[in-house]
Amino acid sequence: MSEYQNNAVKLMDLKAGRESLLNAKDRREEFIRRSLELYYAMGGEWEFVQPIAKKVYSDKPTRIDIAVGNVMYKLAAIGHVSDIDIIQAAYNKLDEARQNMSTSDNGHDPNGSVAKIPGG
Secondary structure, X not given: OHHHHHHHHHHHHHHHOHHHHOOHHHHHHHHHHHHHHHHHHOOOOHHHHHHHHHHHHOOOOOOHHHHXXXXXXXXXXXXXXXXXXXXXXXXXXHHHHHHHOOOOOOOEOOOOOEOOOOOO
């Protein structure tokens, strides 16, 4: 997983820049956006989002390492239910992001604009 993480971070750095990559607020907002996207893709209903959020916020915050472990644990179950390999899905995302990047090493196209990584 560390190889995947390192590659993903490099691509996000090219897309968003180091400042955004290291900005906890930016990372939180992108994570909740993608989490809700997954919830919706699985058939989750809007009216249950607020009660779930209230339940989460009614307790003290979980340590980040434990929370990440919880996410990975639940993603494994989602992959099982959806009959997908979650690690393969993650690598597919990296491949898609790389294909959308310019061929230059700095993530810029020859015209000088920054290449976009969809959903990155």
